[in-house]
Amino acid sequence: MDNTVEIRWHGRGGQGAKTAALLFGEAALSLGKFIQAFPEYGPERMGAPVASFNRISTEPIRLHCSITNPGIVIVLDQTLMGKVDVTEGLPATGILIVNTTDSPAEVRAKLKLQGLKVFTVDASGISKATIGRDIPNTPLLGALVKASNLLDFASMLKDTEEKLAIKFKSKPEIVKGNIEAIKRAYNEVKGE
Numbered sequence: 001m002d003n004t005v006e007i008r009w010h011g012r013g014g015q016g017a018k019t020a021a022l023l024f025g026e027a028a029l030s031l032g033k034f035i036q037a038f039p040e041y042g043p044e045r046m047g048a049p050v051a052s053f054n055r056i057s058t059e060p061i062r063l064h065c066s067i068t069n070p071g072i073v074i075v076l077d078q079t080l081m082g083k084v085d086v087t088e089g090l091p092a093t094g095i096l097i098v099n100t101t102d103s104p105a106e107v108r109a110k111l112k113l114q115g116l117k118v119f120t121v122d123a124s125g126i127s128k129a130t131i132g133r134d135i136p137n138t139p140l141l142g143a144l145v146k147a148s149n150l151l152d153f154a155s156m157l158k159d160t161e162e163k164l165a166i167k168f169k170s171k172p173e174i175v176k177g178n179i180e181a182i183k184r185a186y187n188e189v190k191g192e
Contacts, residue, residue: 005150006067007054010086011076012047016137020074021052024141026163027156028056036061049084056150072148075099076123076136081111092116097143097189099123099136104192119147119191126184131177138178142186153186 007024011017018039025037036055053067069089078100080086087096092115098107104118121143123136131138141160145153161179168174 003059004055004057004061004063005072005148006070007056007072007074007144008067008070008089009052009054009074009076010080010084011050011052011137012080013050014047015050015076016135017050017052017076020076020137020141021054023138023160023163024144024151024156025054025056027141027159028054028151030159031151031155033057033151034059034061036064040066049080071095072097072144074140074144076140078102081107087111087113087116090116095119095147097121097140097147099140101125104190108192117147117191119143119189121185121189123181123185126181126188130181130184131174139181139185142182142184143189146186146189147191157182 009017009021021037025035028035034057038053040051055061072095073086073090075081075086075098078098095117097119100107100120101122102120104120107120108118123139124134126139127133127135145151145156157179161175164175164178
């Protein structure tokens with residue numbers, strides 16, 4: 001039986017969609033899951049729409065192709081919802097997570113959604129408060145774990161903190177801010 005969950009991240013260049021997919025994949029790997037984490041390349045420029053992807057499973061993943069029917073979609077920039085069909089391929093049983101101050105009901109109404117579990121969190125506001133910049137990727141990791149229950153939150157948080165500490169070894173305040181952002185989003189995400 002195939003238990004692979006596929007995830008698509010929509011963002012703009014510079015918002016960290018690729019980094020979020022990689023951090024999520026590394027955390028899943030550290031918990032004994034099989035993973036894939038990869039970006040879709042196009043016109044790589046700051047602000048251009050980008051997509052990144054994850055596959056996660058408890059069994060080896062033998063599929064090596066693009067993801068067209070994700071079970072979960074994360075939107076880092078709500079302005080993409082009018083320009084990109086963020087729900088393309090998402091089944092009625094899927095999960096949509098959006099970085100917005102809107103409620104899940106407001107997102108559902110704007111996109112005219114039937115079915116789906118819709119979650120919202122102000123990841124931009126959280127990142128500005130905790131990191132000092134509008135980088136919504138790490139807060140959305142917390143929202144993803146809460147909405148999906150794919151990973152143990154404490155274990156994911158520990159692995160992510162270790163990875164960020166290596167990347168930002170001379171800037172512990174950045175690590176601390178990102179971890180606080182993940183925790184806040186985990187606690188503040190709303191769903192219906």
